[in-house]
Amino acid sequence: MTSNSLVYLIALPLFGSAVLLLAGRRCDRWGHLLATALSAGSFAIGLYQFLQMLGRANDQRAVTQKLFSWISVGSFQVDAGLMLDQLSICFVLLITGVGTLIHIYSIAYMSHDRDRRRFFAYLNFFIAAMLLLVLGDSYLNLYVGWEGVGLASYLLIGFWNQKPAYATAAKKAFVANRVGDMGLSIAIMITFATLGTVSFAGVKEHAPVASTGALTAIGIMLLVAATGKSAQFPLQAWLGDAMAGPTPVSALIHAATMVTAGVYLITRSNFIFDAAPTAQLAVAIIGAITLLFGAIIGMAKDDIKKALAASTMSQIGYMVLGAGLGPAGYAFAIMHLLTHGFFKAGMFLGAGSVMHGMDDEVNMRRYGGLRKFMPITFATFGLGYLAIIGVPPFAGFYSKDKIIEVAFNAGGIKGITLGTAALLGAAITAFYMTRVVILTFAGNKRWDEKAHPHESPFLMWAPMVLLAIGSVASGFLFTHGDALRNWLAPVVEPHPVHEAELLSPAVVSILALVLVGVGVAFAIVKYLRSQVPQVAPEDVSIFTRIARRDLLQDEFNEAVFMRPGQALTRTLVKTDAAVIDGAVRGVGRMTLGSGNLLRATQTGFVRSYAMWILIGAIGLIAAIWVVTQ
Amino acid sequence: MNAANYLYVSALLFTIGAIGVVVRRNAIVIFMCVELMLNAANLSFVTFARINGNLEGQVVAFFTMVVAACEVVVGLAIIVTIYRSRRSASVDDASLLKR
Numbered sequence: 001m002t003s004n005s006l007v008y009l010i011a012l013p014l015f016g017s018a019v020l021l022l023a024g025r026r027c028d029r030w031g032h033l034l035a036t037a038l039s040a041g042s043f044a045i046g047l048y049q050f051l052q053m054l055g056r057a058n059d060q061r062a063v064t065q066k067l068f069s070w071i072s073v074g075s076f077q078v079d080a081g082l083m084l085d086q087l088s089i090c091f092v093l094l095i096t097g098v099g100t101l102i103h104i105y106s107i108a109y110m111s112h113d114r115d116r117r118r119f120f121a122y123l124n125f126f127i128a129a130m131l132l133l134v135l136g137d138s139y140l141n142l143y144v145g146w147e148g149v150g151l152a153s154y155l156l157i158g159f160w161n162q163k164p165a166y167a168t169a170a171k172k173a174f175v176a177n178r179v180g181d182m183g184l185s186i187a188i189m190i191t192f193a194t195l196g197t198v199s200f201a202g203v204k205e206h207a208p209v210a211s212t213g214a215l216t217a218i219g220i221m222l223l224v225a226a227t228g229k230s231a232q233f234p235l236q237a238w239l240g241d242a243m244a245g246p247t248p249v250s251a252l253i254h255a256a257t258m259v260t261a262g263v264y265l266i267t268r269s270n271f272i273f274d275a276a277p278t279a280q281l282a283v284a285i286i287g288a289i290t291l292l293f294g295a296i297i298g299m300a301k302d303d304i305k306k307a308l309a310a311s312t313m314s315q316i317g318y319m320v321l322g323a324g325l326g327p328a329g330y331a332f333a334i335m336h337l338l339t340h341g342f343f344k345a346g347m348f349l350g351a352g353s354v355m356h357g358m359d360d361e362v363n364m365r366r367y368g369g370l371r372k373f374m375p376i377t378f379a380t381f382g383l384g385y386l387a388i389i390g391v392p393p394f395a396g397f398y399s400k401d402k403i404i405e406v407a408f409n410a411g412g413i414k415g416i417t418l419g420t421a422a423l424l425g426a427a428i429t430a431f432y433m434t435r436v437v438i439l440t441f442a443g444n445k446r447w448d449e450k451a452h453p454h455e456s457p458f459l460m461w462a463p464m465v466l467l468a469i470g471s472v473a474s475g476f477l478f479t480h481g482d483a484l485r486n487w488l489a490p491v492v493e494p495h496p497v498h499e500a501e502l503l504s505p506a507v508v509s510i511l512a513l514v515l516v517g518v519g520v521a522f523a524i525v526k527y528l529r530s531q532v533p534q535v536a537p538e539d540v541s542i543f544t545r546i547a548r549r550d551l552l553q554d555e556f557n558e559a560v561f562m563r564p565g566q567a568l569t570r571t572l573v574k575t576d577a578a579v580i581d582g583a584v585r586g587v588g589r590m591t592l593g594s595g596n597l598l599r600a601t602q603t604g605f606v607r608s609y610a611m612w613i614l615i616g617a618i619g620l621i622a623a624i625w626v627v628t629q
Numbered sequence: 630m631n632a633a634n635y636l637y638v639s640a641l642l643f644t645i646g647a648i649g650v651v652v653r654r655n656a657i658v659i660f661m662c663v664e665l666m667l668n669a670a671n672l673s674f675v676t677f678a679r680i681n682g683n684l685e686g687q688v689v690a691f692f693t694m695v696v697a698a699c700e701v702v703v704g705l706a707i708i709v710t711i712y713r714s715r716r717s718a719s720v721d722d723a724s725l726l727k728r
Contacts, residue, residue, distance in 0.1 A: 610650045
């Protein structure tokens with residue numbers, strides 16, 4: 001089926017971004033309203049498309065729209081085309097829905113910022129780029145959106161770039177993302193070289209006949225791309241610093257949508273990963289490593305946003321793990337992505353609300369007892385908290401337990417290892433999220449007398465309430481009658497056959513709940529039953545110290561990549577100066593020197609020139625005489 | 630009489646002219662030496678014309694004379710100009726092109 005309205009999904013926010021950037025300060029007064037309205041308009045179109053889709057048969061739901069013939073070089077034919085299928089619509093609704101809520105929230109949150117218009121321009125640009133990412137019908141179209149969201153992320157992390165540290169954080173995110181982007185571009189090149197096409201439909205058609213080696217290479221490169229964009233191990237270091245951006249940005253880009261693009265990419269490329277088991281295993285392993293990595297960092301962070309960022313990293317690790325488990329896991333990865341979009345965005349907005357009331361203080365050791373002052377924030381944050389640690393019947397219980405269950409049932413050592421990692425991650429998640437909630441909302445107050453904590457305005461708490469409703473209800477709705485799984489079935493093709501189950505769903509849920517209970521209990525004992533110092537204690541174990549320093553991720557990158565890179569550039573500069581410049585200067589010097597030598601013959605005396613002519617003539621005659629003899 | 634003797638005279642004249650150009654400083658004398666060399670060449674041309682029994686060498690000699698006349702006109706004009714500005718006809722004094 002084709003549709004002519006898909007392009008408006010992208011065009012509306014793109015138009016808003018262009019207007020806000022081009023009209024400049026003239027639209028300072030109404031720019032944010034336009035941006036919010038256009039984002040909401042995009043959501044309305046998405047909802048309309050969703051309802052249309054519901055009315056069609058399961059295999060007729062995908063709609064496409066060809067915009068124009070983009071690249072036509074020899075056998076390389078790429079159309080700029082859009083495709084909205086069951087997978088894309090999930091993202092479209094998440095991006096535009098959560099995006100619109102965050103636009104509304106930002107109206108109040110950024111109301112004192114003189115650059116609010118520019119902020120909304122970037123937000124709209126992000127929505128457009130992210131929609132292009134999920135709507136593109138080929139890897140190349142996806143790549144455009146992929147780069148677009150990277151740019152939007154860079155601009156928004158560095159939104160307050162008058163602070164050098166924030167500008168550096170933006171650059172760090174951009175550079176880490178570039179590494180991943182290289183993976184994606186290489187994957188596209190291999191795809192074209194081996195399969196002759198880059199469109200999803202074409203690759204899906206040709207993938208079964210391609211060699212496993214080529215598919216594994218593509219899969220690994222796609223995984224590199226996903227690790228960059230989704231802050232997965234080993235390209236995860238940028239996400240913590242990305243919290244330099246305004247909190248709504250952290251909620252929208254660095255929690256709900258952009259960082260999940262990697263999961264989208266892997267799920268979208270399911271036909272490649274299903275045919276390349278090695279790449280698929282790598283995906284699962286990366287996911288398992290990251291979910292523990294993020295969770296461990298999350299335990300040690302005192303900055304509320306950084307703790308949530310580490311949690312995001314960990315939760316995306318769950319999604320990547322799910323996507324790496326093949327057809328059994330794709331639907332649950334997407335489900336966790338959607339539920340995570342609700343509860344994590346809600347918690348980030350809650351963190352923003354707390355910061356709003358606490359004069360932008362982010363250190364949780366300076367919070368405490370805020371539940372009396374910010375009841376709505378506490379309630380919404382608390383619902384998000386229950387969702388993320390996986391308490392039934394909140395959203396995370398359904399999505400996360402399913403991933404753990406699928407991991408256990410993946411079979412053999414692999415299943416047990418991945419499942420244990422996921423289960424352990426759930427316990428750690430429960431610990432650090434409880435810690436965040438206790439440090440922020442419970443216990444004694446630890447803030448200065450200057451701070452006057454107060455509840456945020458309506459425009460801020462309304463989106464939080466809506467997202468909290470999502471975090472309560474979405475899990476049940478998605479799993480009710482396997483709704484999401486059946487919905488996504490035409491795209492990700494889950495095997496209808498059930499393999500032998502190692503652990504039944506009930507056992508997994510009980511195990512997970514017990515471990516969550518242990519984690520919560522630890523946190524309560526450690527932070528609620530004892531006094532929390534205002535300054536982080538220094539006499540802690542080496543493990544805590546390492547975790548506080550993000551498990552030495554920056555140190556690792558500096559030692560392994562940055563310093564050798566700097567040494568390499570220094571060597572190159574020296575080589576350039578000595579060899580390249582030396583050669584050029586040498587030629588110059590040689591010319592100059594030989595000129596100086598020859599200049600000695602130019603005396604200016606006519607008679608000496610005459611002498612030389614005579615000698616030359618005699619020499620010439622002598623030579624001719626010798627030759628002709 | 631042996632035609633080669635004319636060639637010996639020509640060579641002698643040319644050598645005298647050449648040495649004169651190289652060793653003398655006065656521009657007028659150098660000029661005269663150049664004329665001597667040209668006439669030595671003319672003598673060779675005429676001699677070869679005689680030896681070969683055709684007129685080409687003689688024709689070339691006329692051309693040489695014409696060229697020599699032109700050269701005298703231009704050269705003398707230059708020498709007179711230099712003399713006027715520098716009060717000297719020495720070629721060693723006129724060595725400013727070096728700089």
